[in-house]
Amino acid sequence: MAMQEKLRIEDLTTCNQAMARCLQLAALAANSDVPVVLLGETGTGKTLLAHAIHNSSARAGRPFIAFNASAISDTLLESQLFGHERGAFTGAQQSVKGKFELADGGTLFLDEISEMSPLAQVKILRVLEYGEFERLGSERMLTSNARIICASNCSLRERVRRGKFREDLYQRLNGLTLLIPPLRERLEELPALIATELKAAGLKEGKDIAAIHPEAMEKLLHHKWPGNLRELSHTVRTMTLFCDGPVIMPEHVVFPPDLEPDRATSELANSFPTLASNNKENDAGTDLSMESAMKRHVRFVYEQANQNQRRTAKLLGISRSTLARYLRDVAKK
Numbered sequence: 001m002a003m004q005e006k007l008r009i010e011d012l013t014t015c016n017q018a019m020a021r022c023l024q025l026a027a028l029a030a031n032s033d034v035p036v037v038l039l040g041e042t043g044t045g046k047t048l049l050a051h052a053i054h055n056s057s058a059r060a061g062r063p064f065i066a067f068n069a070s071a072i073s074d075t076l077l078e079s080q081l082f083g084h085e086r087g088a089f090t091g092a093q094q095s096v097k098g099k100f101e102l103a104d105g106g107t108l109f110l111d112e113i114s115e116m117s118p119l120a121q122v123k124i125l126r127v128l129e130y131g132e133f134e135r136l137g138s139e140r141m142l143t144s145n146a147r148i149i150c151a152s153n154c155s156l157r158e159r160v161r162r163g164k165f166r167e168d169l170y171q172r173l174n175g176l177t178l179l180i181p182p183l184r185e186r187l188e189e190l191p192a193l194i195a196t197e198l199k200a201a202g203l204k205e206g207k208d209i210a211a212i213h214p215e216a217m218e219k220l221l222h223h224k225w226p227g228n229l230r231e232l233s234h235t236v237r238t239m240t241l242f243c244d245g246p247v248i249m250p251e252h253v254v255f256p257p258d259l260e261p262d263r264a265t266s267e268l269a270n271s272f273p274t275l276a277s278n279n280k281e282n283d284a285g286t287d288l289s290m291e292s293a294m295k296r297h298v299r300f301v302y303e304q305a306n307q308n309q310r311r312t313a314k315l316l317g318i319s320r321s322t323l324a325r326y327l328r329d330v331a332k333k
């Protein structure tokens with residue numbers, strides 16, 4: 001992550017045309033203060049690109065402040081955006097700067113902007129229109145010369161059309177729109193990305209992996225990557241853990257359960273081959289609940305890890321006690 005925060009646009013390379021166009025626009029954006037909207041599915045690299053634009057801009061020495069308004073309740077919103085003075089409300093024991101103030105001279109990155117509440121939209125619009133705001137509990141007007149970069153994983157224009165996003169705010173934010181293509185549309189990048197990730201994962205896991213078996217590569221190339229580059233990174237890390245020799249074999253390539261609701265039931269069921277024969281739910285029609293999918297995934301990874309609990313917990317990114325609980329629940333079925 002620390003790496004990602006230092007990246008500049010010229011550090012990013014691509015052999016895909018749409019992505020190259022996106023990086024060209026990012027370079028233009030870095031040379032200007034125009035507001036930028038980054039559109040792309042989850043995990044395509046919006047946050048990474050926002051950092052890169054900031055780092056390649058004249059604001060690089062100033063703060064990069066990220067704010068996800070959709071994750072903040074309306075009651076806390078104003079104090080988060082504009083800050084507050086000591087005693088402004090119960091529990092306000094000291095003065096605190098808000099995101100606009102913190103980002104002064106730098107970049108304010110507004111994440112998941114399409115999910116912002118109507119109140120958040122009004123408050124942000126006001127600052128952008130008047131260039132001024134005050135901390136809660138203060139009359140003093142402050143200004144912020146923050147450059148705004150927004151990210152969204154769905155079309156903002158569509159949100160405006162459906163009445164979920166203010167047209168006036170959309171117009172203000174929409175200086176330059178960069179469309180980051182999903183990984184499945186830039187598969188030509190895959191071998192180079194895998195090689196880089198494999199090197200990093202090998203170093204982390206202390207493994208010296210020399211090659212990927214063609215069938216394993218085939219499996220990677222045919223995957224749809226709903227989680228994009230984030231999923232790629234996790235998948236490479238997992239296959240590195242599973243790999244016990246110098247070559248990644250097809251059985252080392254394991255994808256997380258695909259929980260997209262529009263996936264065909266049979267496809268979902270097929271992604272759990274080791275369980276299909278002894279899972280009662282599958283016989284009666286697959287149970288598509290999150291809970292059930294999670295249990296199947298835990299069981300699957302547990303089997304893949306030769307029932308080694310320490311390794312399974314590590315792969316799943318959970319503690320051993322949590323794993324033990326899941327396994328008990330699975331056993332009860």
Ligand SMILES: Nc1ncnc2c1ncn2[C@@H]1O[C@H](COP(=O)(O)OP(=O)(O)OP(=O)(O)O)[C@@H](O)[C@H]1O
Nearest residue numbers: 004041042043044045046047048049153229230233
């Ligand atoms: N071009 C790239 N090269 C290498 N790694 C990348 C690239 N783009 C993204 N990544 C990696 O993929 C992961 C996801 O990227 P990032 O967090 O920027 O995605 P995002 O679009 O902001 O996702 P979300 O919508 O969930 O916020 C990160 O670990 C990031 O380092």
Ligand SMILES: [Mg+2]
Nearest residue numbers: 046047111151
């Ligand atoms: Mg992000």
